[in-house]
Amino acid sequence: MDDTSATITIISRFRAVPASSSILVSPGTVVEPDTPVARVETLLGKLWRVNVARDLRIPPQTAPTRLAVRPGESVSAGDPVAVGGAFFNRLVSRSPVDGVLALVSKNRGIVYVREKVETGSSDGPVEVPVADMLGVPPLAMMVYKAEGAAVGLVAVRGQVLARRGKTMVTAPVYGRITNLSTVKGTITLKPLFRTQTISAYMKGVVTRIDPAEGVEVSGRATVIRCIWGLGGESHGPIRVLSGDLTEESQLEEGSVVVANGTATYEALLHASESGVKGVILGWLRSGVAMRFAGGMKNMGVTGDEPVPFPVILTEGFLPQPMRDGVLRTLTASQGLMCSLNGSTHIRAGVVRPEILIYPD
Amino acid sequence: MAESYLITDIGSTTTKAILIAERAGEYRLVGRGEHPTTVEAPDEDVTVGVGGALQDLGSRTGRGLLSETGILKEQTDSCLKYLSTSSAGGGLQMMVFGVMGNVTADSARKAALGGGAIVLDVMTIDDHRPTFLKLDAIRAARPDMILISGGLDGGNTAFALEICDLLCAAKPRPRLGKSFRIPVIYAGNKDAAPLAVDTLSDAFDVKVVENLRPSFDREVLEPVRQAIHELFMSHVMSHAPGYDKLLSWVDAEVMPTPMAVGRIMHHLAGARGLNIVGVDIGGATTDVFSVIGGVFHRSVSANLGMSYSAGNVLLEAGVENILRWLPFEISPDDLADRICTKLINPTTIPSSVTDLQIEHALAIEALRLAFGRHREIATVPPKGLSDWKSLTGLSQVVVAQPETRTILDIDSIDMIIGSGGVLSHAPRRAQSALIMLNAFCPTGVTFLAVDSVFMMPHLGVLSEIDPEAALNVLEKDCFIPLGPVIAIDGEPPSGRPVVTVRCRDSQGVRSEATVMGGCIHVIPTRAPGDVTVHAEAHGSASIGGKSRIQFTCRAGQVGIIVDARGRPLRLPEDPIACAQASAEWSRQIASCGEGREDTNG
Known part of the structure; x- marks a missing residue:
């Protein structure tokens, strides 16, 4: 890790936003780490197929000449996307959803409308009582579930999860399917967009806005780059412990805890129960890290783990206390606000976790 | 001149x-x-x-x-x-499209890999991803080239055209060159080709080649591979930084590195009549190449490697499987911590014997997993469907789809070539031999070699204009022969003589050894040149199904390796006994000393 940058420097971080977002700040706006800088209004979601050639009873190749909207234009549910037929026998092909005309097939007589998806407000998993809604025993849910209702797949809001005769169960949120319970007869979805706002992440001033791409925030901070981390972004005042983080450590809610040694799994749970916002350790056993993350698919690419706070290691997985320079910097920063990001990408274009400490 | x-x-x-x-x-x-x-x-x-x-x-x-x-x-x-x-x-990066995952898309993936590409994604009509996610994935991928396979000849054209529509909607941007139109190779249903060109040609440079899967039981990959090479030159390379200048310097077309490796392996296999497996194990990825019965296959395991991907090897193989190859006792947790330490410090090299032994154990498992995946790639289409259809006289028949067949039978491999730092730069050649022996468990007689300095790409491109020179340099300067492995079948009785091996080197010096079951024994071959070997199995033991064999081969730097541990290789279940066995085998294979000076590289 880099312990040579214990000086305060001017830094910038770019906060990328998805399409259809509203920027909430302007250049010069002073921001704190939790200041919202953008709000996600809608996302472009599922593609709906509209068979214009069939609706208008025309050869497929002539469909592009009958469009009522152009690719890229918005269309509301029920609005015409193509019009044909004679004056007294007008034929209309209509959009099934609110969306954007995304594609016109040159040769198949088909157009696609890309649905605008409202982001969900729920942070937690959503359990859909499929068996109850279909009126079948829990185990029988598997007989009626749709092919796309499998663990790991993404379901769009309104997508059919199960069908029995004319009764359909649809996804209430836009999310990833995380569990199919044959005991309870439920399907659980984890919303993909857990937040409707994007925060500034760091303390500073808005220095640039690109409405299509995002917001740049700049400010003064001491930057400490670390070697490995778990979880995404957080912030809080620094509280330095002596030695290891243990189950007996006195922890302050909302703080970022620094321990120059290590922690057990139980100590991390204790930190979670105490409501800390981040943990910075000298080292941690890889097995403890994996367990706390709830299992991992790739130790070299982290950031999206379902952990209550980011965990950042300054040294690694072998018993090695935090080196003096880093510990000195963190100890001298006791009580100061910091931002931290545990995301780690060990690939070409490496990304390591970082701690940003703001001067008082 | x-x-x-x-x-x-x-x-x-x-x-x-x-x-x-x-x-x-x-x-x-x-x-x-x-x-x-x-x-x-x-x-x-x-x-x-x-x-x-x-x-x-x-x-x-x-x-x-x-x-x-x-x-x-x-x-x-x-x-x-x-x-x-x-x-x-990052090499040539391609996206592959097909109608069915295990038919046309499977063939297309093989063709792209064989053409030297890194396959970013394989999309099929039946892969259960919603269309909008496919669009997002295409946009995020930024491919250099796209391959569309779709539909058997005479079948439905709608699916192939749906893929074309999807591409038009996604409008992927190229990785290199802003004005560059991404080349698309269409190798699908021939009836859909004109409409596919019409659909795609406004946004892409389309090249139509023969359908790579015209029927269930026929696969035509070479035209696609040729098209990949041509488009790599004319489109991709010409937009890479500085390549316009490079192209004015070269006297033959620039070739994608993996394709060149394939060419030289193919050439070697053809010239010597061998079935060959080659591996290149790097920090992030492991490539496996094979030429079996003249058919070339390549697979890329993008998440198996010795540093950046060390964590993936740990997760995929499991710590217990890595632990079994270590000649000392260590707790699973300690081993996992050491491997993860390598992952987060990917450019470091082993600083102790313990670290080196862990690296070798990791390499065995990475190679074992990569070879297993390669066996899934090295397949041929199922046979007999067309004949059955013609016999029934039905044009539309629904049949249960038989599985494709792997052509990579370990018994048929004559030579294994190892490449990559952990094999090419192991402190002792015997260590490289033991890694390959444990990873591949070759049967019968198999020759082992390592590539001294990864010169195979150079020789692959040379083989296009001077195949004789390429082969000579390959055999005399590139390869470091380790020696033949004579592997005993079944479960040889432990501690009892199972095979006697006699050999005579190029200077007429004779050696003989009788090897006990459960052991590895090496007969050093100190003189360069060829060595003649006779092996006679005792009792019920056999070597590749035979009781006695005779062959002549090049003398290797390790020697003649007799592996009497049996096949399939069974390791003691008790961790302590397993560590002792690994230590004993390491000692046995190293006890010969290095046979000869390293003359290559």
């Missing part, structure tokens, strides 16, 4: 140059040089790195190879021809 060959391989991180010239009536390696690749900023010009590598080579060989205008092709003793391969900037 004689010709010499100056060849570079422009890799992602290093540009490696070699010089091959005629010496005493045959082409041999004269020297090599290297320089960091300069495809990225600040240089953004690959020829800067090429120039650096040539300067390094020139200083080592005492030749001036570079002038201000390019390569000095007129040398005092010869006329230089300049050739190059490239995988800079």
Whole structure:
């Protein structure tokens, strides 16, 4: 890790936003780490197929000449996307959803409308009582579930999860399917967009806005780059412990805890129960890290783990206390606000976790 | 005037140059040089790195190879021809589309891999991803080239056209060159080809080739591979930073690095009548190549490697499987911590014997997993469906789809070639041999070799214009022969003699050894040249199903390796006994000392 940058420097971080977002700040706006800088209004979601050639009873190749909207234009549910037929026998092909005309097939007589998806407000998993809604025993849910209702797949809001005769169960949120319970007869979805706002992440001033791409925030901070981390972004005042983080450590809610040694799994749970916002350790056993993350698919690419706070290691997985320079910097920063990001990408274009400490 | 060959391989991180010239009536390696690749900023010009590598080579060989205008092709003793391969900037990155995952898309993936590409994604009509996620994935991928396979000839055209529509909607941007139109190879249902061209040609450069899967039981991959090579040159390379200059220097087309490796392996296998498996184990990825019965296959395990991907090997193989190859006791948790430490410090090299042994154990499991995946790629289509259809006289028949068949039978492999730092630069050649022995568990008689300096790409591109020179340098300067492995079948009785091996080297020196069940024994071969070997199994033991064998092969640096541990290889279940067995086998294979000086590389 880099312990040579214990000086305060001017830094910038770019906060990328998805399409259809509203920027909430302007250049010069002073921001704190939790200041919202953008709000996600809608996302472009599922593609709906509209068979214009069939609706208008025309050869497929002539469909592009009958469009009522152009690719890229918005269309509301029920609005015409193509019009044909004679004056007294007008034929209309209509959009099934609110969306954007995304594609016109040159040769198949088909157009696609890309649905605008409202982001969900729920942070937690959503359990859909499929068996109850279909009126079948829990185990029988598997007989009626749709092919796309499998663990790991993404379901769009309104997508059919199960069908029995004319009764359909649809996804209430836009999310990833995380569990199919044959005991309870439920399907659980984890919303993909857990937040409707994007925060500034760091303390500073808005220095640039690109409405299509995002917001740049700049400010003064001491930057400490670390070697490995778990979880995404957080912030809080620094509280330095002596030695290891243990189950007996006195922890302050909302703080970022620094321990120059290590922690057990139980100590991390204790930190979670105490409501800390981040943990910075000298080292941690890889097995403890994996367990706390709830299992991992790739130790070299982290950031999206379902952990209550980011965990950042300054040294690694072998018993090695935090080196003096880093510990000195963190100890001298006791009580100061910091931002931290545990995301780690060990690939070409490496990304390591970082701690940003703001001067008082 | 004689010709010499100056060849570079422009890799992602290093540009490696070699010089091959005629010496005493045959082409041999004269020297090599290297320089960091300069495809990225600040240089953004690959020829800067090429120039650096040539300067390094020139200083080592005492030749001036570079002038201000390019390569000095007129040398005092010869006329230089300049050739190059490239995988800079991540190599050729392709997306592959098909209708059915295990039919057309499977064939398309094989064709792309065989053409030297990194396959970013394989999309099919039946892969259960919603269309909008496919669109997002196509946009995020930024491919250099796209391959569409879809539909058997005479079948429905709608699916192939749906793929074309999807591509038009996604409008993927190329990785290199803003004005560049991404080349699309259409190798699907021939009836849909005109409409596919019509659909795609506004946004893409479309090239139509023969359907790569015209029927269930027929696969035609070569036209696609040729098209990949042509488009790689005409489209992708010409937009990479500095390649316009490089293309004015070369005397033959620049070839994707993996394709060049495939060419030289194919050439070697054809010339010597061998079935070959080659592996290149790197920090992030492991490539496996095979030529079995003249059919070439390549697989890329993008998440198996010795540093960046060490964590994936740990997770995929499981800590217990890595632990079983270690000659000492260590707790699973401690082992996992050490492997993860390598992952987060990917550019470090082992600093202790313990670290080295862990690295070798990790390599065994990475190779074992990569070889298992390769067996899934090295397949041929199911047989008999067309015949059955013609017999029934029905044009539309629904049949249960039989599985494709792997053609990679471990019994049929004659030679295994290892490449990559952990194999090429192991402190002792016997360690490389033991890694390959444990990873592949070859049966019968199999020759082991390692690539001294990863020269195979250079020789692959050379084999296109001078196959004889390429083969000579490959066998005399590139490969380090480790020796033949004689593997005993079944479960040989432990501690009892199971095989007697007699050999005679090129100087007439005879050696003999009787080997006990459960052991590895090495008979050193100290003289260069060929060695003649007789092996006779005792009792019910056998070697590749035979009780006695005789063969002649090149003497290896390790020697004649007799593996009497049995096949399939069974390790003791008790962890302590397993560690003791691993330690004993390491000692047994190393006890011969190194047979001969390293003359290659």
